[in-house]
Amino acid sequence: QKEVEQDPGPLSVPEGAIVSLNCTYSNSAFQYFMWYRQYSRKGPELLMYTYSSGNKEDGRFTAQVDKSSKYISLFIRDSQPSDSATYLCAMRFKAAGNKLTFGGGTRVLVKP
Amino acid sequence: NAGVTQTPKFRVLKTGQSMTLLCAQDMNHEYMYWYRQDPGMGLRLIHYSVGEGTTAKGEVPDGYNVSRLKKQNFLLGLESAAPSQTSVYFCASTEPGTSGFRTDTQYFGPGTRLTVL
Numbered sequence: 001q002k003e004v005e006q007d008p009g010p011l012s013v014p015e016g017a018i019v020s021l022n023c024t025y026s027n028s029a030f031q032y033f034m035w036y037r038q039y040s041r042k043g044p045e046l047l048m049y050t051y052s053s054g055n056k057e058d059g060r061f062t063a064q065v066d067k068s069s070k071y072i073s074l075f076i077r078d079s080q081p082s083d084s085a086t087y088l089c090a091m092r093f094k095a096a097g098n099k100l101t102f103g104g105g106t107r108v109l110v111k112p
Numbered sequence: 113n114a115g116v117t118q119t120p121k122f123r124v125l126k127t128g129q130s131m132t133l134l135c136a137q138d139m140n141h142e143y144m145y146w147y148r149q150d151p152g153m154g155l156r157l158i159h160y161s162v163g164e165g166t167t168a169k170g171e172v173p174d175g176y177n178v179s180r181l182k183k184q185n186f187l188l189g190l191e192s193a194a195p196s197q198t199s200v201y202f203c204a205s206t207e208p209g210t211s212g213f214r215t216d217t218q219y220f221g222p223g224t225r226l227t228v229l
Contacts, residue, residue, distance in 0.1 A: 008152050043116070043202055043220030044155070088154055097162055098143055098206055099170065100218065102154035 003027055006089055006103030015112050019076035023089035023103045026070065030091040030101070033065050035074045038086045038105065047087070048074060079110045113138050116221035118203050124227045125193045133188040133224050135203030142208045144186040145170075145218065146178060148199040155202065161186055162208065193228045200225050 006023045013019055021035075032051055036044035048063040050056045050072075056063045064073040072091075076083055089103040119134045135144065142163050147155040157170030161180040175197060177189045186205075190197060204218040 004154075006154070041223070043204075043222050045220065046217045049217075090155075097160060097168065098208070098218075099145075099157060099160060100155075102156070104152050104154040 001026065002104070004089060004091065004101050004103040007106055008104055010107040010109050012109045012111060013079055015079060015081060015110055017079050017110075019074075019079050019083065019108055019110070021074040021076075021087050021089075021106050021108070023072050024070055025072075025091060025101075027093075028067070028070065029093050031094045032092050033063070033072050034090040034100070035061075035063055036088040036090055036102075038088060040085075044088055076108075079108075081110050081112050084108060084110050115139065116203055116205055116219050118201075118221035118224050120224060121222065122225045124229065125190075126229050127194060129193050129228075130189070130191050131193065131226075132190075133201055133203075133226075135186045135188070135205075135221060136184055137186075137203075137205040137219070138184065139205060139219065140183070141205035141219075142183070143206045144180065145204045145206075146176070146186065146188045147202045147204065148172065148197075149202060149223075150199050158188065158201075193226075195228045198226060198228045 004025045035048040037047045038044040053067045060077045062075040086105040088105040090100040116137045145160040146158040159178040164183040167178045201224045203221045206218045
């Protein structure tokens with residue numbers, strides 16, 4: 001079993017819809033949680049960062065962390081075709097090296 | 113700033129051949145990483161470095177070697193390529209620290225697509 005599980009999709013939604021993405025993890029020692037966005041044939045770029053449980057909002061993006069359930073979510077409101085990408089969750093321990101463990105990524109398609 | 117650059121962008125090797133992938137960053141970051149990305153597997157850490165002259169193994173280090181002779185460069189070597197090493201390789205860098213947005217922002221290069229026949 002992978003340490004971080006993520007539905008590969010693809011997830012297809014009409015423009016303007018809410019996109020809901022999630023990851024589950026098995027190691028309760030993870031403390032820092034991130035979402036990266038990766039466009040086709042590009043490197044990933046950090047989208048959202050949260051520490052421990054709770055919500056964080058940035059524009060149309062909301063990240064949620066539920067440590068008791070070992071579950072993190074990303075919501076994209078008013079989705080746009082430019083949001084079409086692969087979204088990777090990532091997390092790490094409070095340890096030297098800042099090593100990240102990634103989920104497999106979910107491919108999202110927003111249709112005009 | 114160019115950020116993180118990777119050379120080459122594409123490469124085709126035959127089984128048993130060797131090659132070196134070069135990663136360069138101009139952000140003066142201490143930490144650098146090499147990942148491979150395979151369909152459905154996300155990014156898996158191969159090796160990483162927390163400073164010039166230091167390297168450490170990641171999740172999937174077998175068949176790869178690395179060197180960090182200069183702070184801005186991180187080299188990934190394949191001594192005897194195998195078809196299982198066909199993948200997209202990404203380099204990343206970040207600043208050291210215990211927590212915070214800046215220390216968890218790993219800046220990625222554009223990737224190297226490697227095919228081993």
